[in-house]
Amino acid sequence: MKRRNILGYAATGVATAALAACSPQNTGPAVQSDSLPRVRWKMATSWPTSLDTLYGAAELIAELVSKLTDGRFTIQTFAAGEIVPGLQVLDAIQQGTVECGHTASYYYIGKNPALTFGTCVPFGLNTQQQMAWLYHGGGIEAMNKLYADFNTIAFPAGNSGAQMGGWFKREVNNIADLNGLKMRIPGLGGEVLSRLGVNVQVLPGGEIFLALERGAIDAAEFVGPYDDEKLGLNNAARLYYYPGWWEPGSSFDLQINLTAWNRLPTEYQEILKTAASAANIQTLAKYDVQNPQALKRLIDGGTQLKAFSPEILQASLAATTDLLEDMAIRNSSFRDIYEPWKQFRDSIRQWHAVGEFAFSNFVSTPILEGL
Amino acid sequence: MKRRNILGYAATGVATAALAACSPQNTGPAVQSDSLPRVRWKMATSWPTSLDTLYGAAELIAELVSKLTDGRFTIQTFAAGEIVPGLQVLDAIQQGTVECGHTASYYYIGKNPALTFGTCVPFGLNTQQQMAWLYHGGGIEAMNKLYADFNTIAFPAGNSGAQMGGWFKREVNNIADLNGLKMRIPGLGGEVLSRLGVNVQVLPGGEIFLALERGAIDAAEFVGPYDDEKLGLNNAARLYYYPGWWEPGSSFDLQINLTAWNRLPTEYQEILKTAASAANIQTLAKYDVQNPQALKRLIDGGTQLKAFSPEILQASLAATTDLLEDMAIRNSSFRDIYEPWKQFRDSIRQWHAVGEFAFSNFVSTPILEGL
Numbered sequence: 001m002k003r004r005n006i007l008g009y010a011a012t013g014v015a016t017a018a019l020a021a022c023s024p025q026n027t028g029p030a031v032q033s034d035s036l037p038r039v040r041w042k043m044a045t046s047w048p049t050s051l052d053t054l055y056g057a058a059e060l061i062a063e064l065v066s067k068l069t070d071g072r073f074t075i076q077t078f079a080a081g082e083i084v085p086g087l088q089v090l091d092a093i094q095q096g097t098v099e100c101g102h103t104a105s106y107y108y109i110g111k112n113p114a115l116t117f118g119t120c121v122p123f124g125l126n127t128q129q130q131m132a133w134l135y136h137g138g139g140i141e142a143m144n145k146l147y148a149d150f151n152t153i154a155f156p157a158g159n160s161g162a163q164m165g166g167w168f169k170r171e172v173n174n175i176a177d178l179n180g181l182k183m184r185i186p187g188l189g190g191e192v193l194s195r196l197g198v199n200v201q202v203l204p205g206g207e208i209f210l211a212l213e214r215g216a217i218d219a220a221e222f223v224g225p226y227d228d229e230k231l232g233l234n235n236a237a238r239l240y241y242y243p244g245w246w247e248p249g250s251s252f253d254l255q256i257n258l259t260a261w262n263r264l265p266t267e268y269q270e271i272l273k274t275a276a277s278a279a280n281i282q283t284l285a286k287y288d289v290q291n292p293q294a295l296k297r298l299i300d301g302g303t304q305l306k307a308f309s310p311e312i313l314q315a316s317l318a319a320t321t322d323l324l325e326d327m328a329i330r331n332s333s334f335r336d337i338y339e340p341w342k343q344f345r346d347s348i349r350q351w352h353a354v355g356e357f358a359f360s361n362f363v364s365t366p367i368l369e370g371l
Numbered sequence: 372m373k374r375r376n377i378l379g380y381a382a383t384g385v386a387t388a389a390l391a392a393c394s395p396q397n398t399g400p401a402v403q404s405d406s407l408p409r410v411r412w413k414m415a416t417s418w419p420t421s422l423d424t425l426y427g428a429a430e431l432i433a434e435l436v437s438k439l440t441d442g443r444f445t446i447q448t449f450a451a452g453e454i455v456p457g458l459q460v461l462d463a464i465q466q467g468t469v470e471c472g473h474t475a476s477y478y479y480i481g482k483n484p485a486l487t488f489g490t491c492v493p494f495g496l497n498t499q500q501q502m503a504w505l506y507h508g509g510g511i512e513a514m515n516k517l518y519a520d521f522n523t524i525a526f527p528a529g530n531s532g533a534q535m536g537g538w539f540k541r542e543v544n545n546i547a548d549l550n551g552l553k554m555r556i557p558g559l560g561g562e563v564l565s566r567l568g569v570n571v572q573v574l575p576g577g578e579i580f581l582a583l584e585r586g587a588i589d590a591a592e593f594v595g596p597y598d599d600e601k602l603g604l605n606n607a608a609r610l611y612y613y614p615g616w617w618e619p620g621s622s623f624d625l626q627i628n629l630t631a632w633n634r635l636p637t638e639y640q641e642i643l644k645t646a647a648s649a650a651n652i653q654t655l656a657k658y659d660v661q662n663p664q665a666l667k668r669l670i671d672g673g674t675q676l677k678a679f680s681p682e683i684l685q686a687s688l689a690a691t692t693d694l695l696e697d698m699a700i701r702n703s704s705f706r707d708i709y710e711p712w713k714q715f716r717d718s719i720r721q722w723h724a725v726g727e728f729a730f731s732n733f734v735s736t737p738i739l740e741g742l
Contacts, residue, residue, distance in 0.1 A: 067641040128659060131652060132659035136656040136657050161727065164726065225722070242729050274649045277645075285502050285508075289507040347664070354614070354676060354742070355534070355595060356533045357738075357739060358614040358678060360497060361736075363720060364728040367720055367728075
């Protein structure tokens, strides 16, 4: 046991030169720490194990919690469908079937449309802005007011970065091209495109490839190069559009049954929260390292990148604004988040235009023009 | 004691409906955890306490470590100058005067120029890219090979986001305007501008205002709106340039004496690392929430935003490339990091041009054009 060795050193007064300079009380004798409960939890997730990015975030949280408690608090992770279907994680948490889950808040907008803010909003915050809103802009608190209705508390625990606009079997250059297009796209992005004439389909990830390959649908979006490649979508369509304006920086959640949360020692609560923060940043980093390599493989394999036209972007932005304003009128909990969120979005965009965008504009414009 | 109450509930069989659904072994009886040492550390920092962003990151790490160990592992933070001067934190760690510190690796490029990669590189990685490089691109490992020469190990523990180009008393429109300009700018950015004729000055943060106000220098860069406002730089110069191409996403480090690190129980090591990850993302979020508000106050107070001209940006980029290539020739440990770093930079820029930039180009260009 490494720990005993360390204590042994301290007890026998073997101190290194570096530590000899410290005052003696800095590393005191070992003390019997308070007794802490052994806790074993189950975590349902919305992901197949093959998505090592998102399922990997769940595993990382479990690994960190175990390491940080020396194995006293362990969490067993389950793939989508093992305990409950992937889109019923929040239900399982609310019912106490599992103590926690790793999922996306926007899967549950049928229960409350305001839950979309926890993941992303079309033409909304990008990744860095979403994190700022969640951690220091009142986002976590706003989301947990909503989650309380489901006896749940949640913390950000992973981000995909900006997503792609998806795979298309034929070009879409203008609004007329969208009319009747059969496209797999869930969430608010689907509602916006539906207003522009798209025949919106909602399919689980595992069914996208066959539908696209056989022509049951004309287009499909999923995540980005690394995850999309795993589904083989590049083998079903050749045109790969950007940007994925409906998901400019999607955040994923560690959701926890509130009763189970309240029974945890404060120390374990803080460990869970901190592990979620670490998983948040490290999952984004993993996406940002895997996506460039996957994008290169896709292009080498014949995938053709296409930018959405200004006409389609402008029409989509207008339809998005209409949709969000309509939802704010219809739903008070949506409105309560939307109004301050809009102010936050406009304010941080002003700063980022100067601080972040002016730099990336200089280094990225030549790359984009060279595509 | 909250914990005892929880255990009491478990022992007397009081279980909520939510938890009743869990299998009985999920929350077992309390066990006496292994004894863990009480550890008290000192953390020197490079920051005055008035910089609540950066000094706040150090405090957050200390707070998290204490919470995650229920007070068994505590770290006392010290402002710059309290134990050692702000730019000698690494020396104090190497000598064992303190067990750890919060500082920036690029303050120590005099010891090894490759240490700049841990913080930022002119025209290098932006914030999100720097995090990707550190966590999943081999960055932490590469930096810790360098830090081992100083008996130190370090983890990313805060990021400022993209910084500003600084405060100027007169316009700089072309390269000729840079000639003889007396500017406070440390690090590699200063070396680049020196090659373009700037008379580079290095002053501690606390001396910038007076030097600029009295005309001893013509220009000065520090961080960004929130930190710069605290120094009152807006009262000494009116023109505020962007982008700060020499610091497109500066990362700060938790540095730890390697001997002290090796004496920690594995559990405490993991807690320190995880707390640093949480401080990393949450410090960036704090900057991203405070900077927009400060920028608005500055503009309302008469500050005038100015973009560096394409001529200055292009010349600075060319001088930066020359400098980095020269350093790679002269210094093998710089070269060992630089070569794979360049590949990483080019690869992630390709992906971000499509995934991140195409979106921010659409939403940010109108803002930048409206300034």
